[in-house]
Amino acid sequence: MTPLLEFADVYYRYPGQERYALDGLTVAFPGGENIALIGRNGAGKSTLFLHCNGLYRPDTGEVRFGGRPLAYDRKSLKVLRQHIGVVFQNADEQLFSASVAQDISFGPFNLGLTEQEVRRRVQMAAELCEVVEMLERPTHALSGGEKARVALAGVLAMDPDILISDELMANLDPWGRRRIFDIFKRLHRRGKTIVLATHDLNVVRRWATYVVVMAGGRAAFAGSPDDLLANQAVLDETGLAEVWFDEF
Amino acid sequence: MHIIDCYAYSNKIRAVDPAQKAGLAVIVLLLCLVFNHPAVSLLAVAWMWGLAVWQAGLPVLIFGRVLVAELFFLCLATVAVALSISLTAPANPEAWLLPVGPLWISSTPADIYKAANLVLRALGAASAMNFLALTTPLVDLVDLLRRLRFSPILIDLMTVMYRFIFVLLDSLNRMYMAQDSRLGYSSYWRGMSSAGLLGSRLFVDAFQRSRRLQTALDARGYEGGHLQVLPTIYYRSNKLLGMSAAAILSLTAVWLVL
Numbered sequence: 343m344t345p346l347l348e349f350a351d352v353y354y355r356y357p358g359q360e361r362y363a364l365d366g367l368t369v370a371f372p373g374g375e376n377i378a379l380i381g382r383n384g385a386g387k388s389t390l391f392l393h394c395n396g397l398y399r400p401d402t403g404e405v406r407f408g409g410r411p412l413a414y415d416r417k418s419l420k421v422l423r424q425h426i427g428v429v430f431q432n433a434d435e436q437l438f439s440a441s442v443a444q445d446i447s448f449g450p451f452n453l454g455l456t457e458q459e460v461r462r463r464v465q466m467a468a469e470l471c472e473v474v475e476m477l478e479r480p481t482h483a484l485s486g487g488e489k490a491r492v493a494l495a496g497v498l499a500m501d502p503d504i505l506i507s508d509e510l511m512a513n514l515d516p517w518g519r520r521r522i523f524d525i526f527k528r529l530h531r532r533g534k535t536i537v538l539a540t541h542d543l544n545v546v547r548r549w550a551t552y553v554v555v556m557a558g559g560r561a562a563f564a565g566s567p568d569d570l571l572a573n574q575a576v577l578d579e580t581g582l583a584e585v586w587f588d589e590f
Numbered sequence: 591m592h593i594i595d596c597y598a599y600s601n602k603i604r605a606v607d608p609a610q611k612a613g614l615a616v617i618v619l620l621l622c623l624v625f626n627h628p629a630v631s632l633l634a635v636a637w638m639w640g641l642a643v644w645q646a647g648l649p650v651l652i653f654g655r656v657l658v659a660e661l662f663f664l665c666l667a668t669v670a671v672a673l674s675i676s677l678t679a680p681a682n683p684e685a686w687l688l689p690v691g692p693l694w695i696s697s698t699p700a701d702i703y704k705a706a707n708l709v710l711r712a713l714g715a716a717s718a719m720n721f722l723a724l725t726t727p728l729v730d731l732v733d734l735l736r737r738l739r740f741s742p743i744l745i746d747l748m749t750v751m752y753r754f755i756f757v758l759l760d761s762l763n764r765m766y767m768a769q770d771s772r773l774g775y776s777s778y779w780r781g782m783s784s785a786g787l788l789g790s791r792l793f794v795d796a797f798q799r800s801r802r803l804q805t806a807l808d809a810r811g812y813e814g815g816h817l818q819v820l821p822t823i824y825y826r827s828n829k830l831l832g833m834s835a836a837a838i839l840s841l842t843a844v845w846l847v848l
Contacts, residue, residue: 397808420811428809434760435799436806440753441729444819451818452811460820480599480727482756496810 344409345370346535347394347426347504349561352403354389363389364400365559371504371552376530377537378546378567380582381556387539390556391508394537395419395426424453427502431509433489442484442492443468443477449500467499471525487518494525504535511540523549543586546570555580594656598727602647607824608730609737614641614834615722621838622714625845628707631714633844637837638717645830646725653720660716664709672705673697728752733822742816749817754799761795762788 348371354364363386371377381387392398393405396412396419404411412422430436439445446467450460468474471491476484484492490510497505505526511519526536526549540546546553546567553570555563563576570576577583598604603611615638622634635657642648673695674680679687680696688695722731732748765788769775774784807817 392805395809397805416813420813423809423811430802430806430809432802434757435802438750438753438803438807438817439729439819440727440749440756441819441822443822444729444749447820448807448812448817449810451820452813457820464820480595480729481753483596483599500810 346373346408347371348406349390349393350404350406352393352400352405354393354398354400356389362559364393364403367403367556367560369554369561369564371535371537371554373503373535374530374533375535375552376526376550377535377552377554378550379537379539379554379556380541380546380580381539382581385556386559387556388508389559391428391506391537391539394504394506395423395428397428420453424500425502426504426506427497427500428506428508429494429497429510431512433486433493433510436493436496437481437489440480440482442473442479442481445481445492446473446477446496446499449496453500463499463501467495470498470528471495472521487514487521490514490518490522491525494522498525498529502534504537505529506537507539509539541585555582593652594723595727597646597648597652597724601725603645603725603827603830604727604730605824606725606827606830608726608734610826610830610834611722611726612731612734614830614837615718617834617838618718618721618841619715621841621845622711622718625841626707626711627845627848628710629848630841630845631710633841634714634837635717637840638721641830641833641837642721642724645833646721648724653717653724656720656724657713657717660720661709661713664712664716668705668708671708672701674701730822730824736821746817749819750803754796757799758792758796762792765791765795 349364349367349369352364352367353362355362365386367386367390379387379390389398393400396405396414399414406412407422407425412418437445439448443464446464447460450463455463464477465474468477471494473488473491473495476488476492481489481492490513494507494510511522514522526538529536538545538550550567553563553565553567554561555570555576557580562580563570563573574583577586618634618638622631639653639657642653643650674697676694676696677692679689679694682696682698684700685696685698728748729752732745732752735748736742736745769784769788773780775781
């Protein structure tokens with residue numbers, strides 16, 4: 343079976359920098375899985391994410407979606423961004439409108455849907471993310487957890503196949519996180535693929551069905567959580583053994 | 591959250607079509623300016639205050655507090671109308687005089703009346719705007735401008751600026767607290783230098799935020815151009831419409847009679 347999303351020997355360097363942020367990355371993300379993406383700060387996780395829906399373009403190498411290499415013309419990008427939703431770390435920086443309903447409606451309108459369909463999508467996403475009672479509230483009156491769910495709803499209203507979440511939960515308390523995982527559970531049941539950047543062993547053990555470990559711009563490991571936890575060499579090399587298992 | 595903003599979102603006529611509220615406010619404002627009669631202005635203040643309390647369900651004192659703040663500025667601004675300063679004593683027998691060194695500060699009943707009339711006229715107009723500001727959040731006003739076919743680029747700018755006022759205020763607040771807790775404001779000069787750092791840091795912060803916002807918008811399929819969003823559905827309040835008509839008619843009637 344072809345993987346849903348794959349990177350083939352991708353190199354990418356930020357303008358004006360020596361080091362490659364993606365240094366020959368080759369990795370595949372299978373469809374329908376809960377994928378945990380692990381890696382230290384600077385390992386290339388965010389750069390990888392920004393490649394997924396064509397926001398960045400590889401210097402060399404190829405990103406493929408559904409077996410086909412990404413095309414970077416306007417029309418292809420539009421289709422791609424419908425299929426691959428990315429939600430970023432700081433919700434405050436993604437919400438541009440002071441009206442929650444209006445913010446969620448932005449993505450669906452960009453897909454060229456009719457107003458009636460957009461209303462339906464907004465309602466659907468709001469129900470999925472449990473923000474229905476916030477629709478008429480101003481964005482700046484929401485709590486951090488509520489903002490994160492609204493940002494998520496704004497992406498899910500486009501009904502993507504893959505949801506990529508770049509440390510969306512970094513600033514949330516465990517209860518706020520729990521509610522995000524509730525949303526992920528519903529998405530998983532609908533057959534969606536979720537890629538989540540995380541450092542949490544618990545998430546890897548209890549939520550993930552597939553794990554990718556990034557180190558130095560490459561994939562150091564890709565496989566099931568059990569295989570990762572049994573692979574002492576990788577755990578030692580990537581420093582994960584130290585943070586997950588060493589006593590304080 | 592800012593207090594005016596808070597009431598704008600939570601009042602009882604929030605969901606009424608902003609066109610209706612803005613229409614009333616603009617007409618009352620124009621009547622105050624055109625009729626230019628103290629009784630009309632006072633009646634306008636009473637109507638707007640009354641409608642804000644009775645229809646929008648705002649606390650009585652909120653409207654008053656905003657009005658008092660405006661009154662303060664209006665009085666300051668009209669001092670120059672009420673008083674005149676000259677080097678020689680004015681000949682007008684009605685004038686009140688106050689010598690200060692070589693100068694004469696003087697005022698006449700006519701000047702006082704003129705100043706008071708000006709204050710009232712502005713206050714009437716301001717109360718109409720207060721009614722609008724306290725019952726209609728900015729997102730609804732922007733929506734109204736969109737319906738009136740305002741330039742889309744201006745509307746998008748207003749949308750994003752209004753949102754980012756709160757985001758930047760928030761980061762300003764956090765940066766200030768971080769500086770203060772490291773004694774950044776422990777003396778006057780230290781405070782000045784900290785404030786300078788804060789300003790430049792905030793500028794950089796705003797710039798980086800705008801780039802990340804752009805990335806996030808692109809990720810949601812933004813292709814440049816107009817930021818299209820759902821128009822809000824409002825309802826028409828016949829009760830408010832009736833009262834608006836009554837207010838406008840009574841203002842006109844007072845002017846005709848007096």
